[in-house]
Amino acid sequence: MSEELKTLKNIEHKLDQLLKWTKFAGMQQLRTILTQNLQRDVEMLIYELSDGEHTTREIARLANVGSNATVASYWKTWSKLGIVEPSQNRKGRFRRICSLEEVGLTVPPMTQPSTPSTEREQPEEEVPDEQ
Numbered sequence: 001m002s003e004e005l006k007t008l009k010n011i012e013h014k015l016d017q018l019l020k021w022t023k024f025a026g027m028q029q030l031r032t033i034l035t036q037n038l039q040r041d042v043e044m045l046i047y048e049l050s051d052g053e054h055t056t057r058e059i060a061r062l063a064n065v066g067s068n069a070t071v072a073s074y075w076k077t078w079s080k081l082g083i084v085e086p087s088q089n090r091k092g093r094f095r096r097i098c099s100l101e102e103v104g105l106t107v108p109p110m111t112q113p114s115t116p117s118t119e120r121e122q123p124e125e126e127v128p129d130e131q
Contacts, residue, residue: 030083031103037081041108044100046074048107052087052095064111 001009038044045063056068056075065071075094078084087093100107 027098027103030098031105033081033083034100034103034105037078037083038100043074044105044108045110046071047078047083047096048100050075050078050084050094050096052090052093055093062110 034047038047042063042065046059046065049059049062050071054062056071059071060066060068063071075084079086079094082097084094084096087095
């Protein structure tokens with residue numbers, strides 16, 4: 001093996017070590033930032049669903065929040081924090097920089113999405129009280 005190749009292998013090994021420890025330290029900091037900024041289950045769920053593919057409407061429905069504007073508002077805030085980034089595939093959508101599980105956080109379960117009023121069951125007929 002040539003001296004130059006040995007030097008390159010040595011540099012590669014050191015860069016791998018540096019990457020490993022930087023990633024480890026970064027994950028600890030990221031976990032803290034996520035914990036501080038995703039305090040409610042609904043926020044964690046919206047964050048986890050932000051995969052760059054789902055629309056704000058889809059995420060709002062899946063997370064059972066009232067409006068897609070809520071999701072867009074979170075994306076705007078989280079983008080400033082650096083915990084989401086614009087989707088590379090879908091303009092106007094955002095994706096999380098890592099899953100919650102990657103930093104040791106539990107993903108909350110999805111609640112049943114509310115259905116539009118036209119699909120809801122009709123209320124039962126009221127029965128008058130007997131006198």
